[in-house]
Amino acid sequence: MSGPIPDDLLRWVEVDVEALTDNARLIASLVRPARVMAMVKSNGYGHGLAIAARAALDGGATWLGVYTPQEALALRGAGFEARILVLGWSPPSVHRALVDAGVDVSVFDPEAVRSLAEAAGAAGTAARVHVKIDTGLHRLGVLPEALESMAAVLRAAGGDLEVAGLFTHFADAGVDAAFTDEQHARFLEAVEVLRPVAREALLHTSGSASVIAHPSTHHDLVRCGIALYGYPPVPAPAPLRLGMHVFARVVQLRTVAAGETVGYGRTWRAETPRRIATVAIGYGQGLPRALSSRGHMAIRGRRCPIAGIVSMDQVTLDVTDHDGVSVGDAAMFIGERDGVRIGADDVGDLTGTLPHEILCGIAEGIPRLPRPAAAALP
Numbered sequence: 017m018s019g020p021i022p023d024d025l026l027r028w029v030e031v032d033v034e035a036l037t038d039n040a041r042l043i044a045s046l047v048r049p050a051r052v053m054a055m056v057k058s059n060g061y062g063h064g065l066a067i068a069a070r071a072a073l074d075g076g077a078t079w080l081g082v083y084t085p086q087e088a089l090a091l092r093g094a095g096f097e098a099r100i101l102v103l104g105w106s107p108p109s110v111h112r113a114l115v116d117a118g119v120d121v122s123v124f125d126p127e128a129v130r131s132l133a134e135a136a137g138a139a140g141t142a143a144r145v146h147v148k149i150d151t152g153l154h155r156l157g158v159l160p161e162a163l164e165s166m167a168a169v170l171r172a173a174g175g176d177l178e179v180a181g182l183f184t185h186f187a188d189a190g191v192d193a194a195f196t197d198e199q200h201a202r203f204l205e206a207v208e209v210l211r212p213v214a215r216e217a218l219l220h221t222s223g224s225a226s227v228i229a230h231p232s233t234h235h236d237l238v239r240c241g242i243a244l245y246g247y248p249p250v251p252a253p254a255p256l257r258l259g260m261h262v263f264a265r266v267v268q269l270r271t272v273a274a275g276e277t278v279g280y281g282r283t284w285r286a287e288t289p290r291r292i293a294t295v296a297i298g299y300g301q302g303l304p305r306a307l308s309s310r311g312h313m314a315i316r317g318r319r320c321p322i323a324g325i326v327s328m329d330q331v332t333l334d335v336t337d338h339d340g341v342s343v344g345d346a347a348m349f350i351g352e353r354d355g356v357r358i359g360a361d362d363v364g365d366l367t368g369t370l371p372h373e374i375l376c377g378i379a380e381g382i383p384r385l386p387r388p389a390a391a392a393l394p
Contacts, residue, residue, distance in 0.1 A: 040075025279324025
């Protein structure tokens with residue numbers, strides 16, 4: 017899509033593709049000679065699966081990381097030929113489809129290894145697997161005491177299976193350097209156990225925080241998520257740009273008299289006559305209800321406070337001090353425009369969560385449009 021946003025579109029996400037590409041390019045320069053796996057799980061952290069994948073690859077990423085088999089197969093169906101790794105659990109029922117599509121699969125138990133080897137034998141090609149090692153996060157992975165038995169199962173799979181990677185996931189790389197070092201040491205010990213059955217395997221441990229804060233953990237490949245989208249969890253050596261900008265239209269304006277209330281529960285009361293703008297976005301689209309009477313949206317370069325309870329599909333703003341607001345105007349929930357920045361990190365700070373949750377919470381039904389398409393917006 018190019019040109020201005022259609023007048024009948026009530027909500028939209030502008031994705032700054034150039035920003036995502038530039039972010040990927042910067043990250044690739046930081047970790048070279050290691051390669052970059054762009055994490056595009058959860059609909060590309062809300063930016064759109066294919067949009068985020070293409071931007072990252074254009075910026076120098078050579079791998080794509082997803083959580084579900086369905087995400088991997090969707091990328092293959094969209095024509096992406098880069099290496100793809102499923103980092104979550106893949107049910108045996110999809111193993112043959114993943115092998116046929118040339119998708120790398122994470123394994124952390126003998127049952128998955130045997131099932132993938134069987135699927136590969138039927139397909140007449142080797143399955144590519146990455147063994148996840150649990151070094152302390154305790155979500156998924158082979159525990160250290162089970163490494164010898166896992167090695168035996170991998171060896172028994174023979175030519176039906178290629179161990180393409182060995183990896184782990186740090187629990188607190190942005191804060192707890194000592195525990196990160198401890199996890200890294202455990203990982204290296206585990207690698208020694210598995211090397212006889214994984215001689216060519218790539219090593220990867222680093223997410224966004226350790227990409228920046230722990231260069232010694234880069235190894236062959238890094239898995240970059242939230243930093244790619246403009247929100248480094250620790251200070252980056254160069255600025256990263258926001259990829260997502262979320263807008264909704266002002267659909268009505270009214271003046272409420274002093275003493276009148278606005279919204280469910282009558283929690284917000286006008287102390288003087290106030291001008292109220294109703295905007296077509298609410299918690300059903302990802303604007304947290306926790307922002308009720310405490311967050312802001314921006315209209316034409318001015319922050320406007322949220323007045324009252326956030327509804328499922330709409331929110332009310334106090335625009336009394338902003339004379340330029342009209343029906344049809346674009347109100348920004350998160351992003352940067354006209355000199356105003358309201359980041360997903362700012363919203364997360366207000367609501368007690370991470371920018372990841374805010375970005376991923378933007379409803380998939382809202383159109384994702386390339387940022388240049390919005391150049392003619394009022």
